[in-house]
Amino acid sequence: MPFIKTIGISFLFFTVNGFGQANQDKRILDSLRRHDYLLKMIESMYSPTSYFTVEIGAGNKLFGVRNNSLNALQSENKLILTPSSTYYHKSGFGINATAYLLCDQNKKGLYQYSFSTSYDYLTGNTLGATASYTWYFVPNKYDPSASPIQHDLYAAVRLKRGWVRPGLSVNYSMGNYYETVKIDTTLSKQNETVRIQFVDTIKAKLNSFGLTGKVEHTFKYYGIFNGKDAFNFTTQLLVNVDYNTYKVNHNSTTNYYNTFTKKKRKRTFSSTQSETSLQSDNGTFDAQSAGFNLIANYLSGNFNISPGIYLDYYLPATGTKRLTQFINFVIGYRF
Numbered sequence: 001m002p003f004i005k006t007i008g009i010s011f012l013f014f015t016v017n018g019f020g021q022a023n024q025d026k027r028i029l030d031s032l033r034r035h036d037y038l039l040k041m042i043e044s045m046y047s048p049t050s051y052f053t054v055e056i057g058a059g060n061k062l063f064g065v066r067n068n069s070l071n072a073l074q075s076e077n078k079l080i081l082t083p084s085s086t087y088y089h090k091s092g093f094g095i096n097a098t099a100y101l102l103c104d105q106n107k108k109g110l111y112q113y114s115f116s117t118s119y120d121y122l123t124g125n126t127l128g129a130t131a132s133y134t135w136y137f138v139p140n141k142y143d144p145s146a147s148p149i150q151h152d153l154y155a156a157v158r159l160k161r162g163w164v165r166p167g168l169s170v171n172y173s174m175g176n177y178y179e180t181v182k183i184d185t186t187l188s189k190q191n192e193t194v195r196i197q198f199v200d201t202i203k204a205k206l207n208s209f210g211l212t213g214k215v216e217h218t219f220k221y222y223g224i225f226n227g228k229d230a231f232n233f234t235t236q237l238l239v240n241v242d243y244n245t246y247k248v249n250h251n252s253t254t255n256y257y258n259t260f261t262k263k264k265r266k267r268t269f270s271s272t273q274s275e276t277s278l279q280s281d282n283g284t285f286d287a288q289s290a291g292f293n294l295i296a297n298y299l300s301g302n303f304n305i306s307p308g309i310y311l312d313y314y315l316p317a318t319g320t321k322r323l324t325q326f327i328n329f330v331i332g333y334r335f
Contacts, residue, residue: 050090055332057082060325063147064100064114064136066154067171067210069242069288072312072324076145079103094118102145111145113137124160131155141178148177148206164215171210178203197255205247209285214238214293229300238291240312243284289314302334 058081062074084098096116102108118132132154138146151174158167183198216236224231295308307329314322 051088052335053086053088053332054335055082055084055086055330057084057328057330059328061328062100062145063149064098064112065134065147065149065152065173066169067149067152067173067208067242068212068238068240068291068310068312069210069244070149070173070208071326072289072314078145088120092120092122094120107145111138111140111143112147126160127157128160129155129157136175141176142180144179148175148204149173149208150175158216164217167214167216169212169214171208171212173208173210174206176203176205199253201251201253203249203251205249207245209243211241212238213241224298225300229298231296231298233294233296236291236293236295238293239287240289240291241285242288243286287315304330304332304334306330306332 058079060077060080061071062076062078062080063071064082065071079102081101081103082098083101084096086094086096088094094117096114096118098114098116099110100112100114102111114134114136116132116134118130121127121129134152134154136147136150136152138150140146153172154169155171156167156169159165179202181198181200181202183196186193186195188194214236216234218232218234220230220232222230289312291313292311293308294310295306297304297306308327310326310328312324312326314324
């Protein structure tokens with residue numbers, strides 16, 4: 001008998017809860033119907049349509065690649081402006097162009113571009129999917145702010161139903177990173193001075209495969225300030241698993257300048273030596289980090305504002321800080 005009572009109470013609870021949820025959905029639908037313009041705007045976000053957007057973003061993500069673990073490797077934390085333009089076709093295909101401008105008191109200006117093509121599957125009732133290819137162009141390959149990745153492939157699938165929606169994404173990135181180390185010093189012995197100039201040019205070839213699992217929920221609110229606006233924010237929990245390989249090539253050059261003075265005469269000579277060595281690492285497939293992503297979006301007509309923050313916590317043992325923060329703020333207009 002107690003078991004039967006328990007089943008009855010549980011059934012009553014879920015019936016009342018479902019009835020309450022149905023009433024809430026009905027109230028939202030009635031509200032949308034009262035604001036016909038807002039209903040059309042929301043429907044246009046999920047139905048196939050062609051449009052063009054221009055956006056300006058501000059944040060601290062230098063590289064801009066989708067691979068969270070690679071972005072977390074950046075050693076600088078500076079303000080980056082990212083003006084961009086995108087065209088979306090109702091078939092699901094899109095093209096995008098983005099410029100990256102560094103805003104720093106020591107250095108300012110454009111340091112890289114990116115061009116991408118993408119396809120979004122939006123018409124499914126159960127699943128949504130996206131795939132993209134991005135090419136990063138770096139004018140100065142020795143710029144420490146530039147992305148070490150030039151080619152980035154990305155694909156993701158997500159469940160569109162349920163209060164908590166899981167998703168899975170895969171990412172393959174490849175590129176070359178360049179760095180130059182210069183040492184200029186002098187050594188003195190008796191009345192002889194030797195100047196040594198050492199230059200080491202490093203070329204690192206990177207390959208990275210990333211797998212990210214996530215769960216998310218989106219909160220939606222309509223008619224905030226007037227009948228033509230909407231606000232939603234999405235919370236995501238992520239786990240990033242990566243497999244990284246690299247090969248490093250060193251080209252070293254040393255110049256010696258031997259100068260000594262004797263009877264007011266000076267003689268100099270120089271010699272150059274070069275050496276090339278190769279290092280490589282095949283890497284391992286490991287869980288690299290856990291992340292928390294918060295994305296907000298406010299729409300009013302064709303105008304939108306989207307701030308966001310991503311926190312990445314490095315999981316393996318390390319002697320450096322584990323937590324990396326990325327902040328982004330985007331303003332856009334849709335034509």
